[in-house]
Amino acid sequence: MARFFKIFLLLSLFGAVSAVGISYAFYKSVEDKIPSVEEMRATELQVPLRIYTLDGKLIEEFGEKRRTPISYEEIPAMLEGAVLAAEDSNFYGHPGVDIMGLARSALQILTTGHIVGGGSTITMQVARNYFLTFEQTFVRKFTEIIIALKMEQELSKQEILELYMNKIYLGKSSYGFQAAAQVYYNTTLDKLNLAQIAMIAGLPKAPSSFNPINRPSRALIRRNWILQRMLFLGMINKDSYEEAVAAPITAKNYGIQSEVSADYVAEMVRAELFQTFGKALYEEGMSVYTTIDSRLQESANDAILFGLSSYDERHGYRGSDETRPDLVEAQLEEQVKELKKFSKVGKWQSALVLSTEEKTAEIRLDNGERVELSWNAMKWAKPFIDNDKQGSKPKLVQDILVKGDIIRVKPDSKLGWKLSQIPLAQSALISLNSKNGAIQSLVGGLNFSHNKFNRVTQSKRQPGSSFKPFIYSSAISSGYSAASIINDAPVVFNDPNLASAWRPTNDGGKFYGPTRIRQALYRSQNIVSVRLLDEMGVRPTLEFLRRFGFDPQELPNNLSLSLGSANLSPLQIATGYAVLSNGGFQVKPYIIDKVLGRDGEELYRSRPITVCERCTPLELEEETEASLASALFDTDEGVQTLPVAPQVLDPEVDYIVYDMMRDVIKYGTGRRARVLKRDDIAGKTGTTNDGRDAWFSGFNGEVVTTVWSGFDNSQPLGRGEWGGSVSLPTWIEYMRDALANTEPSYIDKPSSLVTVRIDPKTGERAQPGQKDAIFEVFREENVPEIKLASTQTGTISSDNAGINEIIEAKEEPILEELF
Numbered sequence: 001m002a003r004f005f006k007i008f009l010l011l012s013l014f015g016a017v018s019a020v021g022i023s024y025a026f027y028k029s030v031e032d033k034i035p036s037v038e039e040m041r042a043t044e045l046q047v048p049l050r051i052y053t054l055d056g057k058l059i060e061e062f063g064e065k066r067r068t069p070i071s072y073e074e075i076p077a078m079l080e081g082a083v084l085a086a087e088d089s090n091f092y093g094h095p096g097v098d099i100m101g102l103a104r105s106a107l108q109i110l111t112t113g114h115i116v117g118g119g120s121t122i123t124m125q126v127a128r129n130y131f132l133t134f135e136q137t138f139v140r141k142f143t144e145i146i147i148a149l150k151m152e153q154e155l156s157k158q159e160i161l162e163l164y165m166n167k168i169y170l171g172k173s174s175y176g177f178q179a180a181a182q183v184y185y186n187t188t189l190d191k192l193n194l195a196q197i198a199m200i201a202g203l204p205k206a207p208s209s210f211n212p213i214n215r216p217s218r219a220l221i222r223r224n225w226i227l228q229r230m231l232f233l234g235m236i237n238k239d240s241y242e243e244a245v246a247a248p249i250t251a252k253n254y255g256i257q258s259e260v261s262a263d264y265v266a267e268m269v270r271a272e273l274f275q276t277f278g279k280a281l282y283e284e285g286m287s288v289y290t291t292i293d294s295r296l297q298e299s300a301n302d303a304i305l306f307g308l309s310s311y312d313e314r315h316g317y318r319g320s321d322e323t324r325p326d327l328v329e330a331q332l333e334e335q336v337k338e339l340k341k342f343s344k345v346g347k348w349q350s351a352l353v354l355s356t357e358e359k360t361a362e363i364r365l366d367n368g369e370r371v372e373l374s375w376n377a378m379k380w381a382k383p384f385i386d387n388d389k390q391g392s393k394p395k396l397v398q399d400i401l402v403k404g405d406i407i408r409v410k411p412d413s414k415l416g417w418k419l420s421q422i423p424l425a426q427s428a429l430i431s432l433n434s435k436n437g438a439i440q441s442l443v444g445g446l447n448f449s450h451n452k453f454n455r456v457t458q459s460k461r462q463p464g465s466s467f468k469p470f471i472y473s474s475a476i477s478s479g480y481s482a483a484s485i486i487n488d489a490p491v492v493f494n495d496p497n498l499a500s501a502w503r504p505t506n507d508g509g510k511f512y513g514p515t516r517i518r519q520a521l522y523r524s525q526n527i528v529s530v531r532l533l534d535e536m537g538v539r540p541t542l543e544f545l546r547r548f549g550f551d552p553q554e555l556p557n558n559l560s561l562s563l564g565s566a567n568l569s570p571l572q573i574a575t576g577y578a579v580l581s582n583g584g585f586q587v588k589p590y591i592i593d594k595v596l597g598r599d600g601e602e603l604y605r606s607r608p609i610t611v612c613e614r615c616t617p618l619e620l621e622e623e624t625e626a627s628l629a630s631a632l633f634d635t636d637e638g639v640q641t642l643p644v645a646p647q648v649l650d651p652e653v654d655y656i657v658y659d660m661m662r663d664v665i666k667y668g669t670g671r672r673a674r675v676l677k678r679d680d681i682a683g684k685t686g687t688t689n690d691g692r693d694a695w696f697s698g699f700n701g702e703v704v705t706t707v708w709s710g711f712d713n714s715q716p717l718g719r720g721e722w723g724g725s726v727s728l729p730t731w732i733e734y735m736r737d738a739l740a741n742t743e744p745s746y747i748d749k750p751s752s753l754v755t756v757r758i759d760p761k762t763g764e765r766a767q768p769g770q771k772d773a774i775f776e777v778f779r780e781e782n783v784p785e786i787k788l789a790s791t792q793t794g795t796i797s798s799d800n801a802g803i804n805e806i807i808e809a810k811e812e813p814i815l816e817e818l819f
Contacts, residue, residue, distance in 0.1 A: 047285030060266035082201035096152035171207035195247035264444030285598030307730030316384030325404035339366035387718035428455035434581035466686025467564030483763035522668030547648035548576035581699035584649030685723035701745035
């Protein structure tokens with residue numbers, strides 16, 4: 001017996017020594033995988049990139065892992081209890097490992113030959129999630145235990161639990177419980193009820209198996225088991241338990257809930273930052289604040305949809321998206337499910353036609369609501385034939401809709417809902433603060449999910465007559481005046497830069513004869529623009545256009561330049577118009593205001609080139625691009641940190657062009673904008689040959705907005721469609737909001753300008769007492785001479801001594817005939 005006992009002791013000692021030796025050998029083999037204390041404390045979570053408006057509303061989030069880190073103090077006590085009840089009820093009692101759990105794991109090894117799972121404490125799960133892989137091997141499990149023991153020695157229980165709450169995967173790309181609360185319930189942790197808390201507390205064990213969206217029945221069993229555990233452990237009382245167990249499943253897949261729709265903006269920002277940060281952009285938790293104004297962005301979205309749908313309805317109804325008679329008899333849930341498969345456009349809804357009468361139709365909206373569609377809401381729907389023709393006017397609902405049609409409807413303040421359809425044409429809008437180039441709103445197309453092509457920045461289209469203000473600016477700068485006469489008559493040009501002889505015409509083929517430049521601009525007379533450019537010379541004009549940010553190499557080197565034949569983006573046009581809007585200064589558009597790191601540290605802040613009206617004007621010819629980019633301006637308050645915008649256009653020239661462009665809205669092709677009842681706005685329409693591109697750009701002294709409309713394949717918009725009918729209504733809808741509650745902002749009139757009475761037919765000084773005389777503003781060197789008729793000889797003499805006839809300019813409209 002003694003001998004047996006001795007052998008037993010020797011074997012036990014040998015086993016213990018062997019175990020220690022094996023353990024030490026394993027420890028040495030995995031030693032390099034064990035993090036230091038500094039690494040444990042410095043562990044950073046992968047946090048996605050978030051893009052916001054200037055006023056702090058979320059636009060978009062980029063990153064595979066949705067995560068919103070929280071501190072231990074922000075963890076609701078009920079959530080902590082639910083997680084401990086589900087995962088590790090002895091968390092505050094063990095040293096990092098659970099002996100009984102490990103015993104079960106050992107048994108698994110003996111019976112299966114490999115690690116099956118289980119036995120992991122919260123500390124071990126943290127060790128695995130932060131520092132290891134998920135491979136099921138003994139070496140990984142052993143390493144996990146070593147790291148867990150070390151974590152318990154170096155970190156507090158609260159620190160470990162905080163790491164767990166932020167790192168654990170909970171399904172639907174959500175990492176951490178705060179992200180899960182947003183993804184499943186569209187709220188924050190502190191607003192969840194007990195049933196919802198127990199539901200997400202059940203996800204760590206198997207996010208796919210116990211997911212309340214994919215596997216609601218299994219998720220319900222798991223939730224109720226956790227509630228039962230919480231009751232057993234004394235974390236909740238019986239009443240709370242029974243109320244939570246009876247609660248229905250309310251989880252949905254909310255994903256990322258943007259607070260403002262600006263997908264084209266988000267992609268612009270992401271692409272720009274990716275050039276600097278690479279893939280780290282999606283993991284470093286950066287917050288990007290753009291220059292976008294959330295209110296104006298939503299106004300831009302609505303304006304684009306309004307303008308395109310108005311155009312689209314004028315050209316007829318193309319029919320329903322689908323016809324599903326079988327769906328009419330289906331259950332409500334099935335109807336809604338099928339309707340939601342159709343892509344969303346703004347606030348519109350897809351709808352199922354349930355029944356039709358002669359003058360009404362019953363429809364099911366994709367939100368489940370059943371409503372009546374009135375005759376007035378659909379009588380517009382003449383059959384579409386092509387962009388120039390429509391069919392006969394419908395007389396009955398059955399001429400338009402049939403039972404089972406899946407249609408689109410849009411909200412209408414008078415009709416409730418109105419029949420609509422997804423427009424095939426496209427439109428783009430960009431609005432800038434003209435003082436510093438900050439982009440306040442941007443819409444690159446009708447629907448980003450349909451087509452990610454950003455027409456504001458990527459599309460190069462001919463601007464047509466909306467380019468003329470730049471030509472007229474060159475003319476005024478070259479010595480012409482708003483009263484200069486150009487003969488609007490047929491002409492043939494044999495320009496060597498053109499393929500053949502060119503005979504430009506005005507829209508409609510009408511010629512006006514001798515015409516003042518002011519009239520030519522607001523009437524948008526092509527012949528005058530061409531003759532002006534011919535007289536000034538193409539090459540000098542191309543150089544002048546640099547002032548508006550245009551590269552002469554991108555512009556045509558022939559007379560067609562005067563009619564806007566260049567291929568330019570809406571962004572380039574808006575940038576040029578900003579010079580006219582801000583008094584003649586060149587600014588650069590920008591969209592990123594600042595970039596913050598995960599801890600709120602400032603990684604980047606914009607330093608926009610800004611108009612400084614109190615600065616001493618610089619001689620343009622002496623300035624270089626390098627000096628302008630780095631210049632600081634002095635003000636009464638001292639040296640500022642923003643670079644000064646160079647003055648590229650003489651203030652006198654700028655004001656005269658602005659004053660002429662105000663007449664575009666008062667009397668010309670932009671007359672529809674008079675509905676805004678703003679005397680400070682100016683602008684110009686633009687339409688290319690066959691109506692393939694329709695533009696309107698307009699501004700006051702603070703904001704400039706450009707709208708383009710057309711088809712991506714450049715097909716004509718149709719008979720009778722122009723910049724004033726397609727793009728101007730969009731501009732008006734947007735500017736109504738952009739200018740609301742703002743004071744008029746005029747371009748300052750230089751005191752050196754003078755106003756005199758002129759003959760409207762000749763542009764010369766009016767004779768004393770001339771009844772049809774009008775006022776015109778001039779640069780002092782361009783004031784027409786006074787021509788006095790001799791009462792004795794009948795001859796006419798020139799005299800500039802009658803300076804008393806020169807009247808100081810007033811902020812009043814020019815007394816013109818209506819066009």
